[in-house]
Amino acid sequence: MTQEQQQSLCALIRHLGAQAQTLRNAGLQVDKKARQDFVSHADLFVEKEIKHWLNSHCPQDGFLGEESGLQAGEHGIWVLDPIDGTTNYIQGMDYWCISLAYVRQDAIELAIIYAPDRDEFFFARRGKGAFLNDKRLMLREPDPETVVIGMGRSSRAPVEDYTRAIARVINAGMEYRRFGAGALMLAHVATGQVHAYYEEHMNSWDALAGMLLIVEAGGVSNAFLDDGGLLKGNLVLAGCVDVQARLSALLVGH
Structure with missing residues (x-):
């Protein structure tokens, strides 16, 4: 282009x-x-x-x-x-x-x-x-005690998975927000307004643009396009480097 x-x-x-x-x-x-x-x-x-x-x-x-x-x-x-x-x-x-x-x-x-x-x-x-x-945009790591993450809820995953994830996040000393537009929340991770974003399943049209914004601002993301993510969708976990690693250990695979 x-x-x-x-x-x-x-x-x-x-x-x-x-x-x-x-x-x-x-x-x-x-x-x-x-x-x-x-x-x-x-x-x-x-x-x-x-x-x-x-x-x-x-x-x-x-x-x-x-x-x-x-x-x-x-x-x-x-x-x-x-x-x-x-x-x-x-x-x-x-x-x-x-x-x-x-x-x-x-x-x-x-x-x-x-x-x-x-x-x-x-x-x-x-x-x-x-x-x-x-x-x-340039991301900076937050104080570990002030972490706020975005958490989307997918209709393609059981609501119980979402509530369990919220409990793990809160019990780990972090806050969360859900605003009803995952693409924009990912963009706001890139600005530092929230420090990471997690959703058990997103479609590619919701996830891809925001994930690139985060990476280009100095953050990291999971490999969304693996396993046919473009057409099937995938888990999303992207944010500041340390926060993303902390959330991955807390939420992925549980």
Whole structure:
């Protein structure tokens, strides 16, 4: 992707974020996919517009979208959640985002996360650093007694697993938060607002962009793309180096 194309894609995502705000303010058509799992016509609109741009500018790449599924390609693949945190978005909360990642040869190469209501535009390229509104992000290890982690709950895992994980975290002297948009919580790990993120199972369109942001800010993540993670999803554990290791010992495999 050229610098000009990169700028054009970022501008499109900013524009579509504003369009999603306008659509919400005008009144949304909302359909239910499953229990507490919704899709609005804004989700469908944003995905359609980004997919069209990518097909026009990167025709040899594939595409994987939460709403439209997989389109095979010859080179890399773009992975999109048009609105992560749809319930928050529908309810008028500010904690939602557009999340886009580019994967090639089993490596996450590019990440964009945009939270329109918060005016937060995150961008990362592999080996080039992570940025929030053009300011470089650099993680620092927290005091072990002040650790706060994000913990997502997957509908594809038993709720009892989630409550047991919360108990282990609290008993280990850490705090946790859950805000209902995993992609944005991963991005906020890269800013240091929370120190790691854990979820027993995430889909790739929710996880990949935020995981690259964390790594490029100086953190670490598990190998999400192993074992078919791109299409099947996987566990997510990413954050500051020491915190991630502490959580891995506490939560993974239990």
